Amino acid sequence: MRGYNLPFNGLIKAGAFAAGMLAASSVFAQEDTIKVGVLHSLSGTMAISETTLKDTMLFLIDEQNKKGGLLGKKLEAVVVDPASDWPLFAEKARELISVNKVSAVFGCWTSVSRKSVLPVFEELNNILFYPVQYEGEESQRNVFYTGAAPNQQAIPAVDYLMNEEGVERWVLAGTDYVYPRTTNKILEAYLQAKGVKAEDIMINYTPFGHSDWQTIVSDIKKFGSAGKKTAVVSTINGDANVPFYKELGNAGIKAEDIPVVAFSVGEEELAGLDTAPLVGHLTAWNYFQSVDVPENTAFIDAWRAFIKNDKRVTNDPMEAHVIGFNMWVKAVEKAGTTDPDAVIDALIGVSVPNLTGGFSTMMPNHHITKPVLIGEIQADGQMETVWQTSGLVVGDEWSDYLPDSKDLISDWRAPMSCGNFNVATGKCGGKGVN
Amino acid sequence: MKCLKAIGLVLGFLATMLATALADDASIRATIAKFATAKNFSETGDIVRELAATGDARVQRLLLALGEGDVAFRKSDSAVFIVQEKGQTASLLDPLTGEAAGEAPKAAYTKVKVNNSLRRAIRDAIGALTLGAEDPAVRLTAATTMFLNPDAANLEAIEAAIASEANAAVKAKLEDARASAVLVSDRPDAEKMAAVELLGVRGDRNTLSLLTAYGAKAEGELKAAVDRAVGRIEASLAFWQAGQNVWYGISLGSVLLLAAIGLAITFGVMGVINMAHGEMVMLGAYTTFVVQEIIRSQAPGLFDWSLAIALPLAFLVSGAVGLAIERGIIRFLYGRPLETLLATWGVSLILQQAVRTIFGPTNQQVGNPSWMSGAFDIGQLSITWNRLWIVVFTLAVFGILLFVMKRTSWGLHMRAVTQNRRMAASMGIRTPWVDAFTFALGSGIAGIAGVALSQIDNVSPNLGQGYIIDSFMVVVFGGVGNLWGTLVGAFSLGIVNKFLEPYAGAVLGKIIVLVLIILFIQKRPRGLFALKGRAVEA
Numbered sequence: 028m029r030g031y032n033l034p035f036n037g038l039i040k041a042g043a044f045a046a047g048m049l050a051a052s053s054v055f056a057q058e059d060t061i062k063v064g065v066l067h068s069l070s071g072t073m074a075i076s077e078t079t080l081k082d083t084m085l086f087l088i089d090e091q092n093k094k095g096g097l098l099g100k101k102l103e104a105v106v107v108d109p110a111s112d113w114p115l116f117a118e119k120a121r122e123l124i125s126v127n128k129v130s131a132v133f134g135c136w137t138s139v140s141r142k143s144v145l146p147v148f149e150e151l152n153n154i155l156f157y158p159v160q161y162e163g164e165e166s167q168r169n170v171f172y173t174g175a176a177p178n179q180q181a182i183p184a185v186d187y188l189m190n191e192e193g194v195e196r197w198v199l200a201g202t203d204y205v206y207p208r209t210t211n212k213i214l215e216a217y218l219q220a221k222g223v224k225a226e227d228i229m230i231n232y233t234p235f236g237h238s239d240w241q242t243i244v245s246d247i248k249k250f251g252s253a254g255k256k257t258a259v260v261s262t263i264n265g266d267a268n269v270p271f272y273k274e275l276g277n278a279g280i281k282a283e284d285i286p287v288v289a290f291s292v293g294e295e296e297l298a299g300l301d302t303a304p305l306v307g308h309l310t311a312w313n314y315f316q317s318v319d320v321p322e323n324t325a326f327i328d329a330w331r332a333f334i335k336n337d338k339r340v341t342n343d344p345m346e347a348h349v350i351g352f353n354m355w356v357k358a359v360e361k362a363g364t365t366d367p368d369a370v371i372d373a374l375i376g377v378s379v380p381n382l383t384g385g386f387s388t389m390m391p392n393h394h395i396t397k398p399v400l401i402g403e404i405q406a407d408g409q410m411e412t413v414w415q416t417s418g419l420v421v422g423d424e425w426s427d428y429l430p431d432s433k434d435l436i437s438d439w440r441a442p443m444s445c446g447n448f449n450v451a452t453g454k455c456g457g458k459g460v461n
Numbered sequence: 462m463k464c465l466k467a468i469g470l471v472l473g474f475l476a477t478m479l480a481t482a483l484a485d486d487a488s489i490r491a492t493i494a495k496f497a498t499a500k501n502f503s504e505t506g507d508i509v510r511e512l513a514a515t516g517d518a519r520v521q522r523l524l525l526a527l528g529e530g531d532v533a534f535r536k537s538d539s540a541v542f543i544v545q546e547k548g549q550t551a552s553l554l555d556p557l558t559g560e561a562a563g564e565a566p567k568a569a570y571t572k573v574k575v576n577n578s579l580r581r582a583i584r585d586a587i588g589a590l591t592l593g594a595e596d597p598a599v600r601l602t603a604a605t606t607m608f609l610n611p612d613a614a615n616l617e618a619i620e621a622a623i624a625s626e627a628n629a630a631v632k633a634k635l636e637d638a639r640a641s642a643v644l645v646s647d648r649p650d651a652e653k654m655a656a657v658e659l660l661g662v663r664g665d666r667n668t669l670s671l672l673t674a675y676g677a678k679a680e681g682e683l684k685a686a687v688d689r690a691v692g693r694i695e696a697s698l699a700f701w702q703a704g705q706n707v708w709y710g711i712s713l714g715s716v717l718l719l720a721a722i723g724l725a726i727t728f729g730v731m732g733v734i735n736m737a738h739g740e741m742v743m744l745g746a747y748t749t750f751v752v753q754e755i756i757r758s759q760a761p762g763l764f765d766w767s768l769a770i771a772l773p774l775a776f777l778v779s780g781a782v783g784l785a786i787e788r789g790i791i792r793f794l795y796g797r798p799l800e801t802l803l804a805t806w807g808v809s810l811i812l813q814q815a816v817r818t819i820f821g822p823t824n825q826q827v828g829n830p831s832w833m834s835g836a837f838d839i840g841q842l843s844i845t846w847n848r849l850w851i852v853v854f855t856l857a858v859f860g861i862l863l864f865v866m867k868r869t870s871w872g873l874h875m876r877a878v879t880q881n882r883r884m885a886a887s888m889g890i891r892t893p894w895v896d897a898f899t900f901a902l903g904s905g906i907a908g909i910a911g912v913a914l915s916q917i918d919n920v921s922p923n924l925g926q927g928y929i930i931d932s933f934m935v936v937v938f939g940g941v942g943n944l945w946g947t948l949v950g951a952f953s954l955g956i957v958n959k960f961l962e963p964y965a966g967a968v969l970g971k972i973i974v975l976v977l978i979i980l981f982i983q984k985r986p987r988g989l990f991a992l993k994g995r996a997v998e999a
Binding site for chain 2: 069070072074075078079191192203231232233234236237238239241242243245246248249251252253254255266269270273274276277278279281282283286295296298301306307403405406411413
C-alpha cells in the first residue's frame with residue numbers, strides 16, 4: 028500500500044491533477060488542500076528527539092502528494108514549534124485546530140505534553156496521533172496511540188531477560204517522571220507476580236539530565252554481587268543515558284555480566300555516541316533500522332533521499348508515525364471525508380503494513396498491534412535483533428498488573444464508546460481521562 | 462645400515478608429525494571457514510566451542526578478536542580474517558597465524574556478529590586455552606576469568622597449572638580460581654571448608670558474589686563458615702564504601718568547580734550575572750567535537766592528542782565569543798543587574814539555537830582518548846581514569862587562574878578595576894579593556910571546562926543548561942568574589958551530595974542540598990568566604 032516509487036505514480040498524479048482542476052473550476056473559493064498539523068518541539072530540550080519526527084511527517088506528506096494526495100486534494104503540512112514547553116503545546120494545538128483548521132495532528136513526545144493537549148483535542152474534537160512508547164493507563168476518543176504500551180515493550184523485555192538470560196535480580200532505574208514511575212510500578216507488580224522477591228528488586232530514580240552516575244553505578248555493582256544473575260531495566264530518559272553508559276563502561280560492568288535493557292535508547296540517540304562501552308547491552312522496541320525486509324529498505328532509502336543525508340538513521344517513533352499516517356490516509360479514504368468524527372470511527376480496524384514485514388491494525392482501544400523486538404547494541408550503533416515475539420502484540424492500555432486498572436477496558440466502538448469501562452461494576456467511568 | 466635405519470625412522474616420524482600438524486591446520490581452518498556461513502548466534506557458538514575443543518593455543522587470537530567483534534569474512538570469497546580497522550579501510554590478518562594478508566575497504570567484508578551469550582562462551586573458552594600461555598599477564602587474565610566463572614570441569618587443569626606456575630601473583634590467582642572451582646565441585650567438605658577460608662581472606666566484591674551464591678546452597682558447618690566469611694567481607698567493604706563516597710564527592714566537586722570557575726570570574730569578580738555561561742561551556746565542548754572530527758578524517762593517529770589540541774582552541778573560541786558579548790551588549794548594561802540577566806539569557810538562547818541549526822539537535826560523538834578510558838583499583842576502591850584526570854585538570858586550571866590573578870600585572874589590573882574602578886582609571890588603567898578581557902578570560906575558562914565535560918557528558922546544544930544552576934550555586938555558596946571560596950564550595954557541595962545520595966536517592970539528595978544552601982545563605986548572605994573591606998560596601 029505504501030508503494031514508494033510505484034510505476035503508476037505518474038498515472039495517479041495525472042488523475043489527481045485532473046480532479047484538482049475540476050474541483051478548482053467548480054468551486055473556486057474552496058480551499059484545495061487538506062491540512063495536517065505537526066506538533067513537535069523544534070527548540071528546547073526535546074528538539075533532540077522531536078525534530079526528526081517533524082522531518083518524518085514532512086517526508087510522509089511529500090510522498091503522499093507524489094502519489095496524488097488524498098481525496099483528490101494535496102496535503103499541506105502545518106508545522107508549529109511548541110519549544111519543549113508543555114503549556115505551549117496546548118496553545119499550539121488550539122492554534123492548529125482553530126486557526127489553521129487542520130484535519131489531524133501528528134505530534135507530542137513526552138507524556139506531559141500529551142496530557143497537556145488532551146483537553147484541547149476533546150473540546151475542539153480533532154485527531155491526535157501519538158507516536159512514542161508510553162506508560163499506558165489512558166485511552167481517549169480523540170487520540171490514537173501508535174507507540175508501544177508497556178505490554179508491547181517493557182513486559183516482553185523482562186520476559187526475555189528472565190527466560191533467555193536467567194536473570195533473577197532486577198534493578199529498575201529510571202528518570203523521575205510519569206513514564207518511568209508508571210512503567211516501573213507495572214514491572215514491579217509483574218515481577219512479583221512471577222515470584223521475584225521484594226529484596227531482589229531495586230528501584231532507583233534520578234533527575235532529568237542526571238550526569239553523575241558514580242554512586243548509582245557502584246550501587247548496581249553492589250546489588251549485582253549477591254550471587255544471582257542481575258540485569259538493569261532502564262527507563263532513563265534521553266540525554267542522561269550517555270553518561271550512564273560511559274560510567275558503566277568505565278566501572279568495568281560488561282553486558283555479559285550485568286546487561287542493561289533500555290526502553291528509551293534508539294538508533295537516533297546512539298548516533299551521537301561512542302558505542303564501544305554499550306556493545307551487548309539490550310534495547311526493546313517494535314522496530315529496528317537493521318530489520319532486513321524490503322519495506323524497511325525501501326523506506327530507509329526514500330527517507331535518506333528526502334533528507335539528503337545517506338547516514339541518517341531511522342527509529343521506532345518514526346515507524347509509529349509512518350503507521351499512523353498511513354492509517355489516517357486509509358481511514359480518510361474509507362470515510363470519504365476528513366471530518367474527525369467519521370475518521371475516528373473509520374480508523375478502528377484499519378490495517379496497514381508496518382516496516383518489519385507485517386501488518387499493524389488499529390484496535391478498538393485506539394492502540395495498535397505490533398511485534399516486539401529485543402536487540403543487542405552493536406559497535407556501529409545499530410541493534411541486532413536477538414529475539415522477537417512470534418506474533419503481534421495488542422496494545423493493552425489499562426495494565427492488568429496494577430490493582431486500580433486491571434478491571435478497566437477501552438472500546439471506542441458503538442454502543443460501548445468508552446475509554447475506561449469497568450468490567451467489575453459494568454459501568455463506564457473509572458480512573459484516568461475518559 | 463643401522464644408522465640409515467635410524468635416520469629413516471626419524472624422518473618418518475617427522476613426516477607423520479608434519480602431516481598431523483598440517484591435518485590439524487586444515488581441520489581448524491575448515492572450522493574457521495564455517496563462520497562465514499553461520500546463520501545465527503547459536504551456530505556461531507557451536508563453532509567457537511568446536512575451536513576451543515581443539516585445545517590449540519593458536520585459535521586464542523581469533524577468539525579474542527571475535528569477542529571484540531573484529532572477525533569478518535570477505536564478501537567475494539567468504540574467506541575469514543581478523544580485521545584491524547583504520548578509518549574506512551582495514552588491514553586483514555590471517556585468522557590462525559595473525560600474519561598480514563592485505564587490506565580491504567570496509568564495504569568489502571561482513572563482520573561476524575556476536576551477542577552476550579556468545580561473548581560469555583568465548584570468554585570461558587579463552588580462559589581454559591590460555592592457562593599455559595607464555596606471558597604471565599595472559600595467564601593472570603585466564604586465572605581471573607576462571608575464578609569468576611567457576612567450573613568443576615576445569616579443576617584438574619587449574620591444579621596442574623598451580624603445580625607448574627612460577628609467578629607468585631599468577632599462582633595466588635590460580636589458588637583463588639581453584640578455590641572457587643572447588644566450591645562448585647563434588648570434592649569432600651574439608652576441601653571446601655579450606656576454599657571458603659581462602660576466599661574469605663580475599664574479601665572483594667566478586668568473592669562476595671561467589672560466596673553468597675554458594676552460601677544459598679551450603680548446609681551445616683560449611684554454611685556457618687560461608688556466613689562468617691561473608692560477614693567479614695561485608696565489614697571490610699563497608700569501610701571502603703565510606704572512602705568511595707569521599708572520592709565520588711571529590712570527583713563531583715571537581716566537575717562543579719570546573720563548570721563554576723569561569724563564572725567565579727564573570728559573576729564573582731566582575732559582578733555580571735551571566736546566564737550565557739553554560740553556553741560558553743557548550744561551545745568548548747563543540748570545539749572538542751570539531752577538533753576530533755578533523756583528526757578522525759585527517760590524522761587518526763593524533764586522536765589521543767585531540768583533547769590537548771582542543772584545549773587552547775576552546776579557550777580562544779569561547780573567549781572570543783565572550784569578548785564579543787561584553788563589547789556588544791554587557792558593557793552598556795553595567796550596574797543594571799536585571800537587564801544584564803535578561804540580555805545574557807537571551808544570548809544563551811541565541812547561542813543554543815545557533816548551535817542547533819549548525820550542528821543539528823542530536824548529540825555529537827566525542828570519543829575518549831585511550832588514556833582516559835577504564836579504571837584502576839586501590840584496595841576495594843575503583844577509580845575511573847577519566848574522573849581522576851578531570852580532578853587533576855580542574856586543580857591545574859584553578860592553580861593557573863590563581864597565578865594569573867595574584868602574580869601577573871594583568872591580574873593586578875583586574876583586581877584593581879573590580880575593587881575601585883575610579884581609582885584604577887585615575888591610575889591610567891584602561892578599565893573598559895580590562896573589563897572586556899576579564900570577561901573573555903572567564904568565558905575562555907568556561908570553554909576549556911567544556912573540553913573536559915565533553916568526556917563525561919552529552920555534547921548537545923543543551924549541555925550548558927545542566928550546569929548553569931549548579932555553577933551559580935557554587936559561586937554564591939563559596940562567597941562571591943573569592944576563588945578559594947569557589948574551590949571549597951564546589952568540593953563541599955560535591956561531598957555532601959555524594960554522602961546523601963545513597964541514603965536519600967539522587968532526586969531527594971539534590972533537594973536537600975538546595976534547602977541546606979538556602980538556609981546557609983540566610984545565615985551568611987555573603988557565602989562561605991565573604992570579601993571584606995570598602996569594595997564590598999560600594
